[in-house]
Amino acid sequence: MSKKALEVKGLVKQYKDLTAVDHLSLEVEKGKIYGLLGPNGAGKSTTIDCILGMKNYEEGEITVLGLSANKDRKKLYQRVGVQFQSSFYPERIKVYEICEMISALYKKPDDWRGLLRAFDLEKCAKHYVASLSGGERQKLSVLLALIQNPEMVFLDELTTGLDPKARREVWAMLKQLNQKGLTIFLTSHYMDEVTALCDKVNIIHHGISVASGTPEEIILRSGMQNLEEAYLYFIDEKEMIDREVAFSTL
Numbered sequence: 001m002s003k004k005a006l007e008v009k010g011l012v013k014q015y016k017d018l019t020a021v022d023h024l025s026l027e028v029e030k031g032k033i034y035g036l037l038g039p040n041g042a043g044k045s046t047t048i049d050c051i052l053g054m055k056n057y058e059e060g061e062i063t064v065l066g067l068s069a070n071k072d073r074k075k076l077y078q079r080v081g082v083q084f085q086s087s088f089y090p091e092r093i094k095v096y097e098i099c100e101m102i103s104a105l106y107k108k109p110d111d112w113r114g115l116l117r118a119f120d121l122e123k124c125a126k127h128y129v130a131s132l133s134g135g136e137r138q139k140l141s142v143l144l145a146l147i148q149n150p151e152m153v154f155l156d157e158l159t160t161g162l163d164p165k166a167r168r169e170v171w172a173m174l175k176q177l178n179q180k181g182l183t184i185f186l187t188s189h190y191m192d193e194v195t196a197l198c199d200k201v202n203i204i205h206h207g208i209s210v211a212s213g214t215p216e217e218i219i220l221r222s223g224m225q226n227l228e229e230a231y232l233y234f235i236d237e238k239e240m241i242d243r244e245v246a247f248s249t250l
C-alpha cells in the first residue's frame with residue numbers, strides 16, 4: 001500500500017496572464033502534518049483548490065489518497081475533510097444544525113457533540129453561526145472539516161483570528177487526531193504554529209517552491225536561528241533573484 005497521502009507533480013495554474021502556481025511538486029506521507037507556507041498571494045489557496053478539484057489547472061498530475069479529485073470526487077470527499085471559509089455557511093443556521101447537516105452527508109461521522117466540547121463551542125450550540133465571534137467561527141470551520149472522521153484534512157489558514165489559548169487548543173486537538181493517524185495539510189502565516197505542528201513544510205513564493213523539508217532542515221539550510229527568520233531569508237532570496245532576472249532582461 002502506498003505511503004503517500006498526496007502527490008502533486010508539476011502543477012501549473014494560470015489566471016489569464018498570472019501564473020499563480022508554477023510547476024509545483026510536493027508529496028505528503030500518510031500520517032504526517034504538512035505545511036504550505038508563503039506570503040499573501042503566493043498561491044497557497046489556489047494550490048489547495050486545484051488539489052481538491054475546485055479549480056481547473058493547465059498542467060500537472062495530482063493524486064489524493066490514490067484518487068483524482070477530477071475523476072473520483074465523490075469517493076474522495078468521503079475520505080477528505082476540507083475547512084471552508086466561514087462565509088461559505090448559510091447565515092440563518094444554528095451551530096448544532098450545521099453540525100447535524102454536515103454529519104448527515106457522511107457514512108461514518110464523528111460524534112459532533114464531542115467535537116463541540118473539545119473545541120469549547122458547546123455553549124454556542126444553539127447560537128446562529130452568523131452571531132459567533134470571528135474566532136468561534138474559525139474554530140467551527142476546523143471542527144466541521146473533522147466531523148466526517150476524515151483520513152486527511154485540508155486546513156487553509158488554520159488559526160487566523162484565534163486568541164492564543166484557542167490556538168493552542170486547536171493545535172492540541174489536531175496533534176491528538178494526527179497521533180491517531182490523521183494526515184493534515186495546512187497553510188498558516190504563523191511560524192510558531194508551523195514549528196509546533198508540521199513534520200514538513202514547503203515555502204512558496206509567486207507560485208514557485210523556494211524551500212522544502214523539515215523545519216529543522218530549512219532552518220539549517222538558511223543559516224538562521226528559527227523558522228520565521230529562515231522563511232524571510234528564502235522569500236528575500238527569491239525576490240532578489242526575480243529582480244536580477246528582470247534587470248538582465250531590460
Ligand SMILES: Nc1ncnc2c1ncn2[C@@H]1O[C@H](COP(=O)(O)OP(=O)(O)OP(=O)(O)O)[C@@H](O)[C@H]1O
Nearest residue numbers: 015016018020038039040041042043044045046047
Ligand atoms: N479567481 C482569480 N482570478 C484571478 N486571480 C486570482 C484568482 N484567485 C487568486 N488569484 C491571484 O492568484 C494569486 C494567488 O492567490 P492565492 O489566493 O492562491 O494566494 P494565497 O497564497 O492563498 O494568499 P493568502 O495568504 O493571501 O491567502 C494572487 O496573486 C491572487 O490575486
